[in-house]
Amino acid sequence: MALKLNRSSSMYSIVLLTVTAIITQGLGFVYRVAMSRMVGAEVMGLYQLIMPVYSVVMSLTAIGLTVAVSRLSAEYHALGRQKSVQATLSRCLLLFFALFLPIGAAGIAGSDPISVYLLGDARTQLGLILLIPCIFFTGIENIHKHCFYGVGNVRPPAAVETLEQVVRMTAVLGLLFFFAAGKSEEKTVGLIVAGMVICEIFSSTCLVALFRKHLAGRESRSDAEPASLRRIASIAVPVGLTSLLGTILSSANAVLIPQLLVIAGMNRDDAIASFGVLFGMTIPLLYLPSALIAALGLVLVPKLSESIALKQPEAVRRRIHRALLGTSVLVMPFTALLTVVGPTLGVLMFGDPGVGNYLRELSLPVLLSSYQGILGTALNGLNRQGAAARNAIVCNVIQLVFTALLVRIPGVGLLGFVIGFAVSTVVGLVANWRSVVKTTNIKLNVFEWMVAPALATILMALCVNLLYAFLCNGGISVPHAALISFGFGGVLYVLTLQLQGVSLRTLFRIS
Numbered sequence: 362m363a364l365k366l367n368r369s370s371s372m373y374s375i376v377l378l379t380v381t382a383i384i385t386q387g388l389g390f391v392y393r394v395a396m397s398r399m400v401g402a403e404v405m406g407l408y409q410l411i412m413p414v415y416s417v418v419m420s421l422t423a424i425g426l427t428v429a430v431s432r433l434s435a436e437y438h439a440l441g442r443q444k445s446v447q448a449t450l451s452r453c454l455l456l457f458f459a460l461f462l463p464i465g466a467a468g469i470a471g472s473d474p475i476s477v478y479l480l481g482d483a484r485t486q487l488g489l490i491l492l493i494p495c496i497f498f499t500g501i502e503n504i505h506k507h508c509f510y511g512v513g514n515v516r517p518p519a520a521v522e523t524l525e526q527v528v529r530m531t532a533v534l535g536l537l538f539f540f541a542a543g544k545s546e547e548k549t550v551g552l553i554v555a556g557m558v559i560c561e562i563f564s565s566t567c568l569v570a571l572f573r574k575h576l577a578g579r580e581s582r583s584d585a586e587p588a589s590l591r592r593i594a595s596i597a598v599p600v601g602l603t604s605l606l607g608t609i610l611s612s613a614n615a616v617l618i619p620q621l622l623v624i625a626g627m628n629r630d631d632a633i634a635s636f637g638v639l640f641g642m643t644i645p646l647l648y649l650p651s652a653l654i655a656a657l658g659l660v661l662v663p664k665l666s667e668s669i670a671l672k673q674p675e676a677v678r679r680r681i682h683r684a685l686l687g688t689s690v691l692v693m694p695f696t697a698l699l700t701v702v703g704p705t706l707g708v709l710m711f712g713d714p715g716v717g718n719y720l721r722e723l724s725l726p727v728l729l730s731s732y733q734g735i736l737g738t739a740l741n742g743l744n745r746q747g748a749a750a751r752n753a754i755v756c757n758v759i760q761l762v763f764t765a766l767l768v769r770i771p772g773v774g775l776l777g778f779v780i781g782f783a784v785s786t787v788v789g790l791v792a793n794w795r796s797v798v799k800t801t802n803i804k805l806n807v808f809e810w811m812v813a814p815a816l817a818t819i820l821m822a823l824c825v826n827l828l829y830a831f832l833c834n835g836g837i838s839v840p841h842a843a844l845i846s847f848g849f850g851g852v853l854y855v856l857t858l859q860l861q862g863v864s865l866r867t868l869f870r871i872s
Contacts, residue, residue, distance in 0.1 A: 425601030665742030
């Protein structure tokens with residue numbers, strides 16, 4: 362029977378969001394490659410230093426509210442209370458404004474001491490100041506976007522997200538091309554963030570207009586019943602605090618690593634450059650496959666909330682099972698392919714031989730972090746924000762301890778971060794799984810989630826490795842050899858899964 366995509370179905374939402382994520386991740390990767398080639402590893406390191414501040418302010422103001430609006434809009438939509446969806450969005454926006462204004466003002470006023478004493482480099486100050494308006498428009502965008510996700514109308518945010526990436530590339534690369542020549546590192550970072558501000562103004566304006574067109578005004582707002590402040594806070598506060606604490610701990614990692622590398626024997630500029638290569642090039646390369654499951658997480662939270670509101674425990678277990686199956690089937694082979702050709706592709710794209718450092722060591726922890734992330738998302742959808750918060754904090758503490766103890770050791774350096782990332786990911790994965798099992802009584806499906814995809818991946822990786830080496834030795838260029846090998850590996854992988862009885866027809870059905 363042919364597979365039909367109903368525009369109101371979760372499968373349609375996931376397919377559309379997955380395609381969107383692949384396009385935006387691809388564009389984003391091209392953008393990152395072009396930017397790194399234009400500005401160099403040191404400026405990339407400075408740019409990475411200011412991003413934790415972005416994450417901290419977002420955690421304090423918007424992250425919790427986006428989850429709250431997604432969950433509550435899904436619940437009200439399932440119960441036919443469209444007026445409450447609109448009123449809840451308005452209340453969440455007012456809460457965001459109330460939180461952002463004092464925090465944003467404090468961030469601008471304190472940009473000098475933050476750049477010097479917290480980030481350890483005064484050249485980050487201009488970027489910090491420009492981050493504040495960027496975060497303001499990002500918050501408006503994300504709250505509207507997650508309201509769309511909650512009610513299952515994914516086409517408007519999907520379209521805006523794709524256009525947003527194009528605008529970001531055009532704005533940032535255009536500013537760098539025309540104005541970066543001869544500028545200091547601080548002003549170059551400022552140009553990058555200024556381009557981000559332009560992009561966020563565009564996307565937030567589009568989503569507000571699309572919300573008014575598609576969702577607002579369907580029912581009279583005179584008797585609208587928004588979620589109570591207590592209800593919103595019960596969701597937003599645990600999620601926001603988790604994100605905040607996690608961001609603070611990961612920010613401590615980001616700030617400490619260059620300083621600890623100096624203690625280990627590097628000079629300051631080389632330490633910033635090494636940090637920029639690992640966090641601005643190697644790790645983004647490994648996380649490219651995450652685009653394939655980003656849609657699963659976006660759809661999973663409102664769908665689980667809907668199942669809980671309708672008292673459907675079997676649907677909860679079925680949706681979590683399919684999300685984990687999708688994670689295995691989609692992420693595992695791409696991670697294996699990057700392990701095979703990643704070092705060569707990294708040098709080819711970024712022009713820096715350091716991109717391949719630690720790529721193979723990080724590949725398995727990155728794969729496991731995909732499972733950890735989807736289970737953490739499930740906990741948020743199951744109203745277990747507290748468990749997700751506890752587990753995330755423990756993981757971040759473990760990572761910070763390993764970083765502080767090992768990176769400073771001469772001869773260890775960044776490998777200490779890699780070891781900490783691996784250990785913390787395993788701990789987080791086990792903790793999230795236990796919390797999900799306790800809540801849902803879901804059973805571990807070893808064969809479909811692990812054995813079948815792993816066997817197919819191993820066979821694919823071995824064949825791709827042999828074919829890639831054969832083609833390169835035969836005089837075929839690296840890009841063409843990679844494309845041929847990837848294409849052959851993909852076909853082989855799908856056939857191997859089907860021979861093992863894994864159904865790909867239900868892969869995107871979180872229903």
